[in-house]
Amino acid sequence: MTINRYDTKARMSRAVIHQGVAHLCGQVAGPEARNGDITAQTESMLARLDALLKEIGSDREKLLSATIYLKDGHDFAAMNAVWDAWVPTGHAPARTCVCAPMPADELKVEITVTAVIGDVEYSY
Numbered sequence: 001m002t003i004n005r006y007d008t009k010a011r012m013s014r015a016v017i018h019q020g021v022a023h024l025c026g027q028v029a030g031p032e033a034r035n036g037d038i039t040a041q042t043e044s045m046l047a048r049l050d051a052l053l054k055e056i057g058s059d060r061e062k063l064l065s066a067t068i069y070l071k072d073g074h075d076f077a078a079m080n081a082v083w084d085a086w087v088p089t090g091h092a093p094a095r096t097c098v099c100a101p102m103p104a105d106e107l108k109v110e111i112t113v114t115a116v117i118g119d120v121e122y123s124y
Contacts, residue, residue, distance in 0.1 A: 003017070028110045030047075041107070042079045065095065072099070
């Protein structure tokens with residue numbers, strides 16, 4: 001049984017892969033969007049997620065689950081508008097969204113996901 005850790009630092013790894021499933025660390029908006037509204041932060045966060053998924057050999061069609069953390073529940077609809085446009089039709093993961101404090105005052109949203117690495121057969 002092999003566990004592969006990707007970009008491991010003292011506190012965490014950006015991804016941990018076991019039996020073809022990647023568990024990604026939380027993703028937040030990049031520095032360019034951190035003072036933006038929830039739409040800008042969600043777009044930036046998802047772009048960073050896309051980049052990390054690509055680096056490890058996965059993509060948004062292979063998401064298994066997502067947990068989204070919102071600083072303010074009033075941002076739910078605006079965040080969902082960006083999310084709904086980003087998720088490929090027919091490939092929505094199991095998802096949870098909760099309100100939670102953020103690790104930095106300017107952050108409004110964070111996401112963590114699990115995703116399959118490699119080829120996948122789909123059944124609906």
